[in-house]
Amino acid sequence: SQELEQSPQSLIVQEGKNLTINCTSSKTLYGLYWYKQKYGEGLIFLMMLQKGGEEKSHEKITAKLDEKKQQSSLHITASQPSHAGIYLCGAPSQGGSEKLVFGKGTKLTVNP
Amino acid sequence: DAGVIQSPRHEVTEMGQEVTLRCKPISGHNSLFWYRQTMMRGLELLIYFNNNVPIDDSGMPEDRFSAKMPNASFSTLKIQPSEPRDSAVYFCATTPRDKSSGANVLTFGAGSRLTVL
Numbered sequence: 562s563q564e565l566e567q568s569p570q571s572l573i574v575q576e577g578k579n580l581t582i583n584c585t586s587s588k589t590l591y592g593l594y595w596y597k598q599k600y601g602e603g604l605i606f607l608m609m610l611q612k613g614g615e616e617k618s619h620e621k622i623t624a625k626l627d628e629k630k631q632q633s634s635l636h637i638t639a640s641q642p643s644h645a646g647i648y649l650c651g652a653p654s655q656g657g658s659e660k661l662v663f664g665k666g667t668k669l670t671v672n673p
Numbered sequence: 674d675a676g677v678i679q680s681p682r683h684e685v686t687e688m689g690q691e692v693t694l695r696c697k698p699i700s701g702h703n704s705l706f707w708y709r710q711t712m713m714r715g716l717e718l719l720i721y722f723n724n725n726v727p728i729d730d731s732g733m734p735e736d737r738f739s740a741k742m743p744n745a746s747f748s749t750l751k752i753q754p755s756e757p758r759d760s761a762v763y764f765c766a767t768t769p770r771d772k773s774s775g776a777n778v779l780t781f782g783a784g785s786r787l788t789v790l
Contacts, residue, residue: 605781611776
């Protein structure tokens, strides 16, 4: 079955620093979704990547999809305390499936 | 739109008791998913419905767990009897009717945090 591994598991950075979170799939990726979760809350959708080589940005967050490497990266530029939380990647369990499997998440702490 | 509404937000119960978690999807969303989140296992899909019909329940841990969706605006996840290892945050998530783009963006509720003593 599809498995997603995220790295690092946790990350502590100083405000203003750039950072990257990776998500690697055990199988072919049929799209990749990034979510953010704050403690005690549900997951908030950030971005969706559907094609190899695709790159999307929202404010200071950029995500890329490398289909050949079965990998996606999430990059935050000039991090702020508001970026703190848990970032999770999700992907369809197989092509055309509605079932999304998720990585275990990367916990980000941004120190002011 | 109020989003996906889950209740209760917190539940503390004793082992052996019945637990019922509730979810009200966003109007017009025809697919509904129940997930469970723990530190050890992360976010796991338990079951999902399409147009109120259960499509895949392969993630339901055992017979103690059951889920229903009697209509398009309500779903329940029941655990009977509950055990300490069921302690987790249970999320309900829904997706809209139009999937022509191939996208499947889930909208999550705030979750129900269950503690079984």
